[in-house]
Amino acid sequence: MxxxxxxxxxxxxxxxxxAIDATHPEREERLLYTQDQLREEGIFDLPGISEHKPEVATAGMIERVHFCIPEVDAVTTPSHLIAAGGAVTAARLVMEKKVDRAFAMVRPPGHHAMKVVHGNRGFCSLNNEAVLVEYLREECGVRRIAIVDTDCHHGDGTQDIYWHDPEVLFISLHQDGRTIFPGTGFVRENGGPNAIGATVNIPLPPQTGDEGFLTVMERVVLPILEAFKPEIVINSAGQDNHYTDPITNMSFSAAGYARLNEMLNPHIAVLEGGYAIQGALPYTNLGICLAMAGHDFSAVREPDYDPERLRQSARVSEYIDTLCAQVMELHRRPPAPAGTPGEFAVRDKSIYYDTDGITEEQTERVLICRACAGLRIIETRASSFPLSICIEIPFAACRSCREAGEKHLREAKNSLRYRLIKLIDRPGKNVESFSDQDVSPRSKYFF
Amino acid sequence: MLLGIDVGGTHTDAVMIATNGIHAAAKVPTDHEDLLASVNAAIGEILRDVDPDAIRQINLSTTLTTNAIIEEKLEPVGMLVTGGPGIAPGHYTIGRHFHLLRGAIDHRGTEQEPLPDAELDAAVEACRAAGVRVFGAVTKFSPRNPVQEEQIVRRLQPDADFISIGHTLSGRLNFPRRVATAFYNSAVWRAYIDFIDAVETGVRKHGISARMDILKADGGTMPAAVSRTVPVQSILSGPAASIMGIVALCDIDEDAVILDIGGTTTDIAVFADGAPLVEPDGIAIGGHPTLVRAVITRSIGIGGDSEVVVENGDLRIGPRRRGPALACGGPVPTLIDAGNVTGTAQVGNPTASAAGFRELAAATGIDPEELARRAIARAMEQIRDAAHGLVTELNARPVYTIHELLTGKTLSPRQVYVMGGPAAVLAEPLAQAFGLPVTVPARHAVANAIGAALTRTTMEIELLADTERKELSIPNLDIRQKISFQFTLADAVAAGREHLLAFLRRQQIEDIDDDMIQVVEADSFNMISNYFTVGRNIRVSCQLKPSIRAAYREAVR
Structure with a gap:
């Protein structure tokens, strides 16, 4: 070797x-041809490459990340717990040094799943990467983690979960939100008041090709990673930037995906979207596997690959040049943190769960804090569930945020306004859920 | 009556079995330079007690191909291969006459790039000039579409003595393994058919007119006629013969560990619900993974003749063998000597064993008998740990459905079966180490020949039906036929069974009925394009599992 x-x-x-349903893109057939390709290429016989069974994520692993309304079972199926568990298995293999790199090629995807989960949006119910990140922090002592989301759609769920967290860097490369679901991920979205600069968005124009993606890697992603110095890098590896993808408009190739992963050299990759199941996934997955294992991927290409036809236009290249400069300018000279420590910063959000047809209105308040990610309190009301409140005392919370969290929990219980009161207390390693019918917890987990 | 012959590394064993018992048994030394003579000698011994006309069937397990590969007595093979895009060709290049040609077929079986005749001509010419007479024709995704393999075969046919054709070797997808399998199959072909010709001549000379089947590494047999096109399948059939012997000798219906303890090594196998587990992809030959299926075994360097050493006050057993036990005139104390000292064995000269252990023990201050007891216990724990490791590995094998992941079977051995020379001596300490009941079958010393005699044909097929293309294929039977858009999973399962049965009947394999065919995989995927169902992708895999001729089981108990 x-x-x-x-x-x-x-x-x-x-x-x-x-499957989500019989003809949905997220269906049984999705990885069939990828498996054919990987088997026929003899990937699992290559020196150093091994195949592993996913674990099933436990309720504790989910509940320390998400506020599932009303509970985990109501918004998930075993498939979601296995996909999230597969991401955890990838991390476990790396942390136990059984492998150097791991790729969780699991479905369904997760990067549109936000902090609060009422149902499925963008084919996602649970955020597989977040479940994995919190496993790394809670059980492996890892503190600084970077997630680079290379799915064609903005990773709005992952962004929402880590918006306030200065220790988890989230970088998303995606097709510009003005042209595609979910319509977010603009350059100015660069993190909450406690974590300015820890979110980086790079909205790319339609028809961005290999050149554009690799330019962004070189000029933006790698320098920002270099400065952040993460202990673990995760690729949220959607494959729908491919030129054959049926629901996007990009011109990225399998060779490009392989090269991107060679440059990024992630410890862990987790499959996200990608629905050109015959024309793209067999080749992109092969390329990513070879690149992650440090094998020669120069012969990986799609049968209909034509670099001339896929070359991005000069206009796209110019646009990307300007975009890279903009993102780096914002990164180098971020706006001063707004607000005063001890006060709440407030955001109102309307969220649409496209798969399940649920609408949700949220008011999120985060305690401005210079010592931790800040106490986070979310009031949520959905078309499927009445007003509830979610209180998160974040990972590595400071003492004043912990005390504020306990105080707000007492107040919420006394107010009688909420159908459900949910608590994630990370320093206390405790999650609880109370209903308005009952003062004792409906459920309680220690993790 | 059935005649089973196992040409092993040390001995060639033969047994003659009728439904009412074992009628004859023979053991002759194996002559590595002349395997044929060993086979003839064994048959000669058997025929002292048996009338040749009474023999209905001969099953032969031979190390011929195994030896040819180990000793690198391989004929040069012209490999004509189209790889197309994908992993780097360095991963599947094999032999000195490897010709990578242009041409590509994708995972659906669409020919994406033709194979230029001029390139093929040049490669064939180069092989001819080098004096190459046997070939391998292999293309990526040939089980999906063999068109380019067929093109190569057509071009080669006038000149070749033999061609291994990729898709006929196995329907499973794994291009580098298909390349290596074709290579070794052609490389041993000539030596193999010369040997089989000679064996058949010898058998006739002995007045035997019975049909002959050849043992495979998966615990089953193939007709001799079939084996002439897939000689590589005869590799490593010895361990499988022993395991099938245990199946014949015992009533196993639970999860179990099977140990074959030899002089130098112990082979470990695991049974699930009483059936041996077969490597799903295949074994490695000469360092190359292949598509040759084999009973899953692990070998550990502990056997009866393993040297017992005290090193810095620490006991170590094996993996070295420096000779037989002291009790049998060997140079160093071994596990067998330890058995003599503890009293579980009565082998050779126990005084020599006792002296050896007194000397070993002197350095440690431990009582010699206690030291011998600890040596055996340590060795048995190492075997147990290796067996547990294998079980853990098998339980960790990936599955691909939620149903299997959540409800799949977990192996949990309830019983240990032991065979081999030191089996009886080590049964009690093994029971201690495993914490499980240990069985040593009465006739375990000839389990290999009994297994060889009684095991039956195995065969597997992979069927793919694509209702969008209206095509059904079974690559290793070289079947391709048209189907309708309405073709269902049930139709596919029925077709798979039918074709497999028809193939077996053509080989005049008796006593096969439909319920012996096991459907290993049956999946149907809706193929969707733009939210419309355009067809079904149906995959069925059927096999005839390794099994023992039931009518003869009582005869060997």
Whole structure:
């Protein structure tokens, strides 16, 4: 085995018996041809490459990340717990040093799932990457983590979860929100008042090709990562920037995906979207696996790959040049943190769960804090569920945020305004859920 | 009556079994330079007690191909291969006459790039000039569409003595394994058919007119006629013969560990619900993974003749063998000597064993008998740990459906079966180490030949039906036929069974009925394009599992 090869663990779980519905893109067939390709190429026989079974994520792993309304079982199926568990298995293999790199090729995806979950949006119910990040922080002692989201759609769920967290860097490259779901991810969205600069958005124009993606990697992603110095880098590896994807408009190739992963060199990759299941996924997944394992990927290409036809226009290149400069300018000279410590910063959000047809109105208040991610209190009312409140005392919370959290929990219980009161208390390693019918917790987990 | 012959590394064993019992048994030394002579000698011994006309069936397990590969007695093979895009060709290049040609087929079986005749001509010419007479024709995704393999075969046919054709070797997808399997199959072909010709001549000379089947590494047999096109399948059939012997000798219906303890090593196998587990992809040959299926076994360097050493006050057993036990005139104390000292064994000269352990113990201050007891316990714990490791590994194998992941079977052995020379001596300490009941079957010393005699044909097929393209294929039977858009999963399962049965009947394999065919996989995927169902992608995998001729089971108990 040559020394530049890395041990790569692949958690391949195609969930051949689960679909959102019979003709939905997120269906049984999705990874079938990828498996054919990986098997035929003999990927699992390459030195250092191994295949692993996913674990099933426990309720505790989910509840320390998400406020599931009314509870985990109501918004998930076993498929979601296995996809999230697969991401955790990837992290576990790396942290236990059984492999150097791991790729969770699991479905369904997760990056549109936000802090509060009323249902499925953008094919996602649970945020697989966030479940994995909180496993790393809670159980492995990892503190600084970067997630680079290379799905074509803005990773709005992951952004929402880590918006206030200065220790988790979230970078998303995606097709410009003015042209595609979910319509967010603009340059000025760069993190909450406690975590300015820890969110980076790079909205790319339609028809961005290999050149554009790799330019962004070189000029924006790698320098920001270099400065942040994460202990672990995660690629939220959507494959729908591919030129054959049926629901997007980009011109990225399998070779480009492989090269991007070679540059990024993530410890862990988690499959996100990608619905060109015959023309793209077999080749992009092959390229990513080879790149992560440090094997030669120069012969990976799609049967209909034509670099001339896919070359991005000069206009797109110019636009991307300007975009990179803008993002770096904002990163180098971020606006001063707004607000006064001890006060709440407030955002109102309307969220639409496209898969389940649920609408949600949220008011999120976060305690401005220079010592931690800040106490977070979310009031939520959905078309499917009455007004409830979610209180998160964040990971590594400071003492005053912990005390404020306990005070707000007492007040919420006394107010009698909420159908559900949910608490995530990370320093206390405790999650609780109270209903308005009952003063004792409906459910309580220690993790 | 059935004649089973196992040409092993040390001995060639033969047994003659009728429904009413074992009628003859023979054991002759194996002559590595002349395996044929060993086979003839064993048959000669058997025929002292048996009338040749009474023999209905011969099953032969031979190390011929195994030895040819280990000793690198391989004929040069012209490999004609189209790879197309994908992993780097360095991963599947094999042999000195490897020709990578242009041409590509994708995962749906669409020919994406033709194979230029001029390139093919040049490669064939180069092989001819080098004096190459046997070939491998392999293309990526040939089980999906063999068109380019067929093109290569057509071009080669006038000149080749033999061609291994990728898709006929297995329907499973794994291009580098298909390349290596074709290579080794052609490389041993000539030596193999010369041997089989000679064995058949020898058998006729002995007055035997019975049909002959050849053992495979998966615990089953193939007709000799079939084996002439897939000689590589005869590799490593010895361990499988022993395991099938245990199946014949015992009533196993639970999860179990099977140990074959030899002089130098112990082979470990695991049974699930009484059936041996077969490597789903295949074994590695000469360091190359192949598509040759084999019973899953692990070998550990502990056997009866393993040296017992005290090193810095620490006991170590094996993996070295420096000779037989002291009790049998060997140079160093071994596990067998330990058995003599503790009193579980009565082998050779126990005084020599006792002296050896007194000397070992002197350095440690431990009582010699206690030291011998600890040596055996340590060795058995190492075997147990290796067996547990194998079980853990098997339980960790990936599955691809939520149903299997949540409700799938977990192996949990309830019983240990032991065979091999030191089996009886080590049964009690093994029971201690495993914490499970241990069985040593009465006739375990000839389990290999009994297994060889009684095991039956195995065969597997992979069927793919694509109702969008209206095509059904079974690559290793070289079947391709038209189907309708309405073709269902049930139709596919029925077709798979039918074609497999028809193939077996063509080989005149008796006593096969439909319920012996096991459907290993049956999946149907709706193929969707733009939110419309355009067809079904149906995959069925059927097999005839390794099994023992039931009518003869009582005869060997």
């Amino acid at each position: 040559s020394t530049d090869h890395r041990r790569l663990g692949i958690i391949f779980f195609p969930a051949y018996d689960w």
